[in-house]
Amino acid sequence: MWLRRFSRLPSRVSWPGHSLGRWIVVALGLGVLVAGLVGAAGPYRQTREFRETVACDRSVGDCFGSEAGSIAARRTYTTTSTTTYTDANGQTHTNTTTTTHHEVTWQRANGSRQARDVSSSFYAKAKEGQPATLRLWRGEVVGVEVMGDAQWFLPESGATLNGWLYLAFFGLGVLLWGLLFGWWDGFFMLAFRTFAWMFMSFLPVGLVTDTLAYGLDMGTGLAVEIAFILFFAGIGASLLIGSLDRW
Template structure:
C-alpha cells in the first residue's frame, strides 16, 4: 500500500509541476506556426562563427558492447561580444566555418534556432526540456505504482537499480518525441519512419531487459 501511494503521489506531483512548462511549450508552438507562415515571428539576431570542434563519447551496455558517438559543436559570438557553444547536427557543422555569419532566432531571449549558409537548425527551448524532465518523473511514478500493484516483493538493491534503469530508459525516446512534437509538430515522411523505428528499438531493448529480470517470478 505504501508503494502504491508513493507512486500515485509522484505521478500527481510531476503532472502538476508539468502544467506550466506544458503551457509555455504550447505558446512556443504557436510562435513556430506563425514563423512558418510569415517568417518574422522570432527575434532575429546576427552573429558569427568563432569556433568549431568535434568530440566523442562512449557508452557500454550491460553486455559489454561499447558504442562511440561523435558530437559536433560550434561557438558563435553575438554582436555585444557574448559567446555560446552549442551542439549541432553534422549538416550545420559542415556549413559553419570560422568567421562565417550566423542568423540566430530567439524566443524570450533564448536562442532556439541558428542558420548558416542557408542551413538552419532548431533547438528545443528550455521549457521543453523542463517538461520532458517532469514527464520522466511521472513515468517513474507510474513504474512505482505498477510495481506496488502487480509485484511488491523485494529481491535486493541491485535488482531495484537494474529494473529502475531499464524502466526509465524506456521513457527516453517517447518523451523526447512527445516534447519535440509539442514544440515543433511531428516529423513527416521518412524522418517520421526513422523516429518510429528508433523509438521502437530504444523502448524494446530496455523492455526486454526489464521483463527478462522477472522471468523467475
C-alpha cells in the same frame, strides 16, 4: 534462469496485498506521478506557445526575433556508451556504441557565448568567425542561421518539460510495482529495474516534446525515429521482463 546468476542476492520478501509497506510504495509512486504531471503543466503551456510561433513563422515569416551574431568556435568529440544485458539463456551480451558529436559555439551581440550540438551538415557550413543570424524567442536563442542553412533547438521550456515527464514516468513505474508486484529482492535489482524502466522512456519522451514544439514530421525521418524508439524500448523491456522471470 536469469536471476539464478545472482545467488548472493537476498531472497524475495513478499508483501501481503494490504500490508503497510506495499501501500507506502503505491502512495509514493502516485505522489511522484502527480508531482511530475503538475510540474509539467507550466512547461507544457510554454512549449505550446512556442509551437504557435513556429507555425506563424512557417506560414507568415519573421515571427521570431533576430539578432546578429557570429560563430565563435566549433569542434567535434566522441562519446562511448556500453550496454550489458543477460538473455533468457543466461548469456551476457555487451554492446558498445561510439557517437561523434558536432558542436558549434556562437557569440551574441552582448558578448555572451553558448555551445550546442548540431547536425553534421550544419557543422560543415558553420565556419569559425563567420557571421550568423540568431533567431530568438522571449530572449532565448532557439535557432542559428548560416549560409542558407538553419539549426533549431528546443527552448528551455521544452528541456524542463522533458525532466518533468521523466519524473512522471518514474512515478508510474513505482506505482505499478506496488500494485502489481510489491516484493523486495535487494538494492541491486531495484537499481537494475529502475534503469530498465527509465531506459524505455528516453526516446519516446524526446519525440513527444519535439512534436509539441515543432509539430509532427510525416516524412521518412519519422519512420526512422519510430524504429529507433521501438528498438531501444524493446531493449529496456527485455531487461525488465528478464528480471521478473520467476514471478
